[in-house]
Each structure stands twice: as structure tokens, then as C-alpha cells.
Amino acid sequence: MPLTPSDRELVVEELGRDPTPAEEALFENLWSEHCAYRSSRPLLSAFDSQGEQVVVGPGDDAAVVELVEDWYVTLGIESHNHPSYVDPYDGAATGVGGIVRDTLSMGAYPIALTDSLYFGAFDREHSRYLFEGVVEGIADYGNSIGVPTVGGSVAFHPDYEGNPLVNVACVGLLRADRLVTARARTPGNALVLVGNATGRDGLGGASFASEDLSEDAETEDRPAVQVGDPYAEKLLIECNEALLDEELVVAARDLGAAGLGGASSEMVAKGGLGARIDLDRVHQREPNMRPLEILLAESQERMCYEVRPDDVERVRELAGRFDLGCSVIGEVTEGNYVCTFADEGGDRETVVDVPAEYLADGAPMNDLDAVAPASPERDLPDVPSREAFEAVVGSPNTASKRWVYRQYDHEVGARTVVRPGDDAAVLAVREVGAEPRSAGESSGPSARETGLAISAGADPNWTSADPYEGARAVALENATNLAAKGARPLAAVDCLNGGNPEKPKVYGGFRAIVHGLAEMCRDLSVPVVGGNVSLYNDSASGPIPPTPTLAMVGTKAGYDAPPASLAGEGTLLVVGDGPLARAEVRLGGSEYLARFGGSDRFPALPEAPADALDALADVADHPATLAVHDANHGGLAATLAEMVTGDAGATATVEDAPALFDETPGRAVVETTDPWAVRERFDGVAPVTELGEANSTGTLTLRAGGETLTYGAGEIAELRDVIARELE
Structure with missing residues (x-):
């Protein structure tokens, strides 16, 4: 993709001359939608990114928030959508590698990954091929580098057939005194490249990610996909720790989109400075690489560091200790961003000489037309309760994702307390230290025992039905997942995925998810501290649904959390607004309609969601609480089916059968031996409705609208095991 005539005209005016081929390619990539957010940046001011806990907000490789005094966590998320269509294994694997290096560049050690994956209809052979390849790529890379994949989501929807989404988030941990940013500090400091050698893989990846996928993308665009080496990444993680230990890093940047040219x-530019880079000094794995290739190759497992001159030799030594390449490629200056290259005869040529800030931040924003999404009419199918229950509970969207997460090492690092398959993962952050207890003191958690809860995902059924309300629901659902484990939200990052923004209906849907997500996060007092935008997810089969993946973290005192599965001993309550608390059921965006067709309005969301989630977090930590499970995808039918395991069963009653399939977010099912305590905590906050009783029969009995459905735990497990059954 060459520069558009209008962009080229701006560059020529700024430089006072025609750009060189290398300059033109740099501007093309750094001014692409993928790097410059030309269609989305005007919308992103809707997000509230401020808060007392926010240390570094949007704009760096990852965001940084305070966990407890003297300890920070980093949050980052990125998409690798187009590469994962062209090459599902390497595309997904290098997505993991990139977000981990974003974590390293802030001075943090990566402690957890989540993956939110979206594919075409599960019954399509090509969708299953992509699904299997992506999961394998994530598993092989994450397992090899020793970072646990602890959560995420998987969704199937026909509109992803020509363009799947792979959104990966990473959480890191660091002491406050190890914080590093990507802002260059001092002229005269060296720029040092550490990691794998530079090859020709990934050329033009940023511009490739900024255009619609063509029908022959799997063959034509293969060179734009990077190839990962997780073992080099593991060495880079440990080398980065050693560099930080010795305080050798002044600033750092991961080499991701647009490669060395983008990172450096x-x-x-962030420091208002310039650079002089000698491209022929870059360690290379292929002969006769041209300057443009060295600048733009997106070869993986590479970091660019700003280093004081006196520390350069020690950086070389540490890189050598970890068997990593190391090149001193130039220095920070007060002038332009200048790149030179010496040919075999030793003649040095200046191939780039441009203002760094103009290159990095000078792209003009797009002013696009938008058409607001239409509201659906009510048109509900009439389906027998048993058929509906089995179709919804047995849908790949609500089915067990055990086939996915059992391929991930989710316990490496010995932090994972609540594992994948629950509402949210919970990690034990022991590094912050626990205060010693005196003899005879209560064994409850001390103020320094911190649990970190993580939830990530979105629901394309919701945002297809109503982009604005669906995006609000995505934020509320992720926060409810945290509250169900007793955690309160700390911060979030988003990955905003959309189709071709030049189509007014597509851009209207994208604008709606931005405003919906921002509004609910503001209502919940959750700062959105960073994120990623991926547009042009469009193909011959059409645009994807607007997909606002959210990764949210929360904290709690201690590490214990109630399970999602029943104990078989308590009363079942539904807490929160929903169809059990009001007469009207809304099935818009539900898996029920996805299975049987029809349309409806999206459910009304609660008016005071923050208060309700605060109450839910308290209930989750109450000693009488035996189980808590967020009620969302698939409604109460899927929620209760997921809670019945082994010998634990339940009897539940709803007045109308459609209420089983309403997916109003913000609700949860609680098993408790003290229903009065739950009602007292929710008094004046949100409704509490008795649903039934848990028991030790291993059977789920549902009474709905005069009909009784009975399923044993084994029958439910068979229904929910559809993914593994089809793929194994």
C-alpha cells in the first residue's frame, strides 16, 4: 500500500522535497490505521483513563497501575487478527510474544495471559482449522516462555468466517523502582538492539493489518506474518530482568508494528528528541538486506533500549550471557530521526532524515460518515423448553472450553489459585509480602495478602444485536466476573475490533461500541488505561461484528474465592436485576435467538451497577457463601448447567420458560447457607430472588412455565463437551 496522494502531499510539504523510498515506506506504515488510529483516535477521548491508581495511562507499550504501596501491575492487550487468518499458528503465537514484550518494556515481569478468540461458525471446517491452529500457537508459545494463560473467551459467529479475531492480553508485575517507559531521555545515550537477528519476515505487517483481507490472503500475504521463537523470548525475558536489576535501562521499546523504524x-518522538541510526550495524540473519527491509521487518523477540554510554559494554555482556544478539545501532540526538546505511564498499548513504514527532504523530485523522445501528423488532420463535435447553447448553458458544484451556500451562509460576473455566482467574501476588501475625491472631488474610482477579472477553451476539447496549453489557459482565470471586475492579484495557470504517454502517457500529464501553466503565469507576484498535477486519464474506474485547483486573484481600460449581448444601438465589425480578423478558443478543432465529430488544441494564457489584463482592467473601456464578451467556439455563458437577445437583423454578434464556448481565447465582445475610446486603441495592435449592443428587431439575426438565450431571457434561467431541 503506497502512501495516498493526499498523505504524500503532506509529507512533501513538511520535508520540502520528495521522500526517499525508505521514508515513504516508514510514513506508510506509521501513518497506517494500525499504528496511527486515524479513524478511531477521535473517538477514544470518550474513555476515562484517570484515577489515583493510574501510574502510566494510554500511549506507552503497556499501562501501569498501582497494586499496593511500592508495587505496580502492567496491563496490555493487542490483536493479531489478519496474521492469524493467514497463518493461524504463527499469527497467534507472535501475538503472545508481542504483548509479553510490551510488558517487558515497562520493567515488569509477565505473570499472566488471557486470550479472547472469535471464529466463524463452528460447523465450518475452515473455522475449526483456524481455531485449532490458533489455540496450538498460543499454547506452544505461552507454555514455552513460562507465562500462564489463565483466562479469556471463545466465541463462534458466522460473520467471523472470513476474518477471525485473536486478542491477547498480558498482566505484569514490578516494584515501583523498576518502572521504565518508552520515552527517550538524554541526547548522547546509545540505542542498543537486543534479541534475535533481523530477517525479512513480517515486512509491511502494519500496513497489512490496515486493509481488508482479500480472498487469496492466505497465500499472497504470508510474508507479512512474523515467525516466532519462544525460546529466544524466554531468554529475552530473563535478560530484561538482569538489565533492570543492574539499572542499565533508561528507556525501552518492543519491536512490534513497523519493526525497528516504528520502535526507535x-x-x-516521545522524548521530543531525534536519533542517528546506522542500519548496517543491526545484526541480521539474512544476507544482503536492504535498508528498507532492516527498518520495517517485524522479526520477533527484539527490544530497543536507551542505554548510558558507560553501560553499553555491560549490556553486551549480559546479552551474551543469555545467548542473545546485541547491536549498538546509534544514539539519541537533538535533531531529526536519521538513518544511514553503508554499502559493501563502505560508502554511507542517508536513507531517512525526517522529524521524529512528525513521523510518529503527524498522521491526519479521518473524518468519516457514520450511520447509527437500527433497533430490532420483536420477533420471537416458539420453541419447546427441552429443545431450547439442549440447544443452548450444547452450543459451542456456551459449551465447556476445557479443550482449549487444558492445552495451556495455567499453573506455571505457582500463582494461579482460581483456574480457567471459572468466571475469573485469581492469582496470588505473594511478592508484595504478608505482615507477620502474632500468636493466637486470626488466620484471615492480612492487609498485604493480595489476590489479583482477571477477566477478559466480549460477546458478538450482544454487540451484533445492539452495539451500544451490547458494549455496555461487555463491561458489566467482566466486572461481574470479578465480583463473583470477591474482587473489586482496579483498571481495564480494551481491544476495539471493527470492519472497514469507510463504510458508514460499519463505522456507526464501531462508534457505538466505543461509547457504550466507555460509559459503563465510567459508571463502574473503572479507568480504561490503554488498549488497541483493529479496524479493516473485513473480507469477501463481509465485516465482522463490532467486537469490544475488554480485559479487566481487580483486587481482593487474600486469595480464597468461592467456586462456580455447587457444593450441594445451600439455597440458590439470583442476585441483581433481571427477568426474575420483573415481568418482561428480553432475548435480544441471546444464544437462544442465535440458535433458533428471531429478534428482540437487548435486555435493560441495571441503573446502579457499581453498588450491586460491590454487594456481590461482599457476598462472595461471606463465610456462608458456598458458590457464586455469573449468569450471562446462555442465561440461567447455561449457568445452572455449568454449576452442576459430580454429586452436586439443584432444583430450580422460574415462572416463564423464556426467562431461562434471558442474558441480562450483572446477575449472579449464589449458593448460600445464610439467605438472610445475602438479602440484607442487597437490601436497597438490587433484587434478590430465591431460585431453588442445591442438593447431593447430581441432577438438575428445572421447573419452567409448567414444564419440568431433569438432567443428570453426566448428561449435562455430554451436552457441554461438544467442542472436545468434535475435535478429538
């Missing part, structure tokens, strides 16, 4: 120019 953005680093100095």
Missing part, C-alpha cells in the same frame, strides 16, 4: 522513531 516512536521512542525518541
Whole structure:
């Protein structure tokens, strides 16, 4: 993709001359939608990114928030959508590698990954091929580098057939005194490249990610996909720790989109500085690489560091200790961003000489037309309760994702307390230290025992039905997942995925998810501290649904959390607004309609969601609480089916059968031996409705609208095991 005539005209005016081929390619990539957010940046001011806990907000490789005094966590999320269509294994694997390096560049050690994956209809052979390849790529890379994949989501929807989504988030941990940013500091400091050698893989990846996928993308665009080496990444993780231990890093930047040219120019631009880079000094794995290739190759497992001159030799030594390449490629300056290259005869040529800030931040924003999504009419199918229950509970969207997460090492690092398959993962952050207890003191958690809860995902059924309300629901659902484990939200990052923004209906849906997500996060007092935008997810089969993946973290005192599965001993309550608390059921965006067709309005969301989630977090930590499970995808039918395991069963009653399939977010099912305590905590906050009783029969009995459905735990497990059954 060459520069558009209008962009080229701006560059020529700024430089006072025609750009060189290398300059033109740099501007093309750094001014692409993928790097410059030309269609989305005007919308992103809707997000509230401020808060007392926010240390570094949007704009760096990852965001940084305070966990407890003297300890920070980093949050980052990125998409690798187009590469994962062209090459599902390497596309997904290098997505993991990139977000981990974003974590390293802030001075943090990566402690957890989540993956939110979206594919075409599960019954399509090509969708299953992509699904299997992506999961394998994530598993092989994450397991090899020793970072646990602890959560995420998987969704199937026909509109992803020509363009799947792979959204990966990473959480890191660091002491406050180890914080590093991507802002270059001092002219005269060296720029040092550490990691794998540079090859020709990934050329033009940023511009490739900024255009619709063509029908022959799997063959034509293969060179734009990077190839990962997780073992080099593991060495880079440990080398980065050693560099930080010795305080050798002044600033750092991961080499991701637009490669060395993107990382180095953005680093100095953030500091209002320039650079001089000798491209022939870059360690290379292929002969006769051209300057443009060295600048733009997106070869993986590479970091660019700003280093004081006196520390350069020690950086070389540490890189050598970890068997990593190391090149001193130039220095920070007060002038332009300048790149030179010496040919075999030793003649040095200046191939780039541009203002760094103009290159990194000068792209003009797009002013696009938008058409607001239409509201659906009510048109509900009439389906027998048993058929509906089995179709919804047995849908790949609500089915067990055990086939996916059992391929991930989710316990490496010995932090994972609540594992994948629950509402949210919970990690024990022991590094912050626990205060010693005196003899005879209560064994409850001390103020320094911190649990970190993580939830991530979105629901394309919701945002297809109503982009604005569906995006609000995505934020509420992720926060409810945290509250169900007794945690309160700390911060979030988003990955905003959309189709071709030049189509007014597509851009209207994208604008709606931005405003919906921002509004609910503001209502919940959750700062959105960073994120990623991926547009042009469009193909011959049409645009994807607007997909606002959210990764949210929360904290709690201690590490214990109630399970999602029943104990078989308590009363079942539904807490929160929903169809059990009001006469009207809304099935818009539900898996029920996805299975049987029809349309409806999206459910009304609660008016005071923050208060309700605060109450839910308290209930989750109450000693009488035996189980808590967020009620969302698939409604109460899927929620209760997921809670019945082994010998634990339940009897539940709803007045009308459709209420089983309403997916109003913000609700949860609680098993408790003290229903009065739950009602007292929710008094004046949100409704509490008795649903039934848990028991030790291993059977789920549902009474709905005069009909009784009975399923044993084994029958439910068979229904919910559809993914593994089809793929194994």
C-alpha cells in the first residue's frame, strides 16, 4: 500500500522535497490505521483513563497501575487478527510474544495471559482449522516462555468466517523502582538492539493489518506474518530482568508494528528528541538486506533500549550471557530521526532524515460518515423448553472450553489459585509480602495478602444485536466476573475490533461500541488505561461484528474465592436485576435467538451497577457463601448447567420458560447457607430472588412455565463437551 496522494502531499510539504523510498515506506506504515488510529483516535477521548491508581495511562507499550504501596501491575492487550487468518499458528503465537514484550518494556515481569478468540461458525471446517491452529500457537508459545494463560473467551459467529479475531492480553508485575517507559531521555545515550537477528519476515505487517483481507490472503500475504521463537523470548525475558536489576535501562521499546523504524522513531518522538541510526550495524540473519527491509521487518523477540554510554559494554555482556544478539545501532540526538546505511564498499548513504514527532504523530485523522445501528423488532420463535435447553447448553458458544484451556500451562509460576473455566482467574501476588501475625491472631488474610482477579472477553451476539447496549453489557459482565470471586475492579484495557470504517454502517457500529464501553466503565469507576484498535477486519464474506474485547483486573484481600460449581448444601438465589425480578423478558443478543432465529430488544441494564457489584463482592467473601456464578451467556439455563458437577445437583423454578434464556448481565447465582445475610446486603441495592435449592443428587431439575426438565450431571457434561467431541 503506497502512501495516498493526499498523505504524500503532506509529507512533501513538511520535508520540502520528495521522500526517499525508505521514508515513504516508514510514513506508510506509521501513518497506517494500525499504528496511527486515524479513524478511531477521535473517538477514544470518550474513555476515562484517570484515577489515583493510574501510574502510566494510554500511549506507552503497556499501562501501569498501582497494586499496593511500592508495587505496580502492567496491563496490555493487542490483536493479531489478519496474521492469524493467514497463518493461524504463527499469527497467534507472535501475538503472545508481542504483548509479553510490551510488558517487558515497562520493567515488569509477565505473570499472566488471557486470550479472547472469535471464529466463524463452528460447523465450518475452515473455522475449526483456524481455531485449532490458533489455540496450538498460543499454547506452544505461552507454555514455552513460562507465562500462564489463565483466562479469556471463545466465541463462534458466522460473520467471523472470513476474518477471525485473536486478542491477547498480558498482566505484569514490578516494584515501583523498576518502572521504565518508552520515552527517550538524554541526547548522547546509545540505542542498543537486543534479541534475535533481523530477517525479512513480517515486512509491511502494519500496513497489512490496515486493509481488508482479500480472498487469496492466505497465500499472497504470508510474508507479512512474523515467525516466532519462544525460546529466544524466554531468554529475552530473563535478560530484561538482569538489565533492570543492574539499572542499565533508561528507556525501552518492543519491536512490534513497523519493526525497528516504528520502535526507535516512536521512542525518541516521545522524548521530543531525534536519533542517528546506522542500519548496517543491526545484526541480521539474512544476507544482503536492504535498508528498507532492516527498518520495517517485524522479526520477533527484539527490544530497543536507551542505554548510558558507560553501560553499553555491560549490556553486551549480559546479552551474551543469555545467548542473545546485541547491536549498538546509534544514539539519541537533538535533531531529526536519521538513518544511514553503508554499502559493501563502505560508502554511507542517508536513507531517512525526517522529524521524529512528525513521523510518529503527524498522521491526519479521518473524518468519516457514520450511520447509527437500527433497533430490532420483536420477533420471537416458539420453541419447546427441552429443545431450547439442549440447544443452548450444547452450543459451542456456551459449551465447556476445557479443550482449549487444558492445552495451556495455567499453573506455571505457582500463582494461579482460581483456574480457567471459572468466571475469573485469581492469582496470588505473594511478592508484595504478608505482615507477620502474632500468636493466637486470626488466620484471615492480612492487609498485604493480595489476590489479583482477571477477566477478559466480549460477546458478538450482544454487540451484533445492539452495539451500544451490547458494549455496555461487555463491561458489566467482566466486572461481574470479578465480583463473583470477591474482587473489586482496579483498571481495564480494551481491544476495539471493527470492519472497514469507510463504510458508514460499519463505522456507526464501531462508534457505538466505543461509547457504550466507555460509559459503563465510567459508571463502574473503572479507568480504561490503554488498549488497541483493529479496524479493516473485513473480507469477501463481509465485516465482522463490532467486537469490544475488554480485559479487566481487580483486587481482593487474600486469595480464597468461592467456586462456580455447587457444593450441594445451600439455597440458590439470583442476585441483581433481571427477568426474575420483573415481568418482561428480553432475548435480544441471546444464544437462544442465535440458535433458533428471531429478534428482540437487548435486555435493560441495571441503573446502579457499581453498588450491586460491590454487594456481590461482599457476598462472595461471606463465610456462608458456598458458590457464586455469573449468569450471562446462555442465561440461567447455561449457568445452572455449568454449576452442576459430580454429586452436586439443584432444583430450580422460574415462572416463564423464556426467562431461562434471558442474558441480562450483572446477575449472579449464589449458593448460600445464610439467605438472610445475602438479602440484607442487597437490601436497597438490587433484587434478590430465591431460585431453588442445591442438593447431593447430581441432577438438575428445572421447573419452567409448567414444564419440568431433569438432567443428570453426566448428561449435562455430554451436552457441554461438544467442542472436545468434535475435535478429538
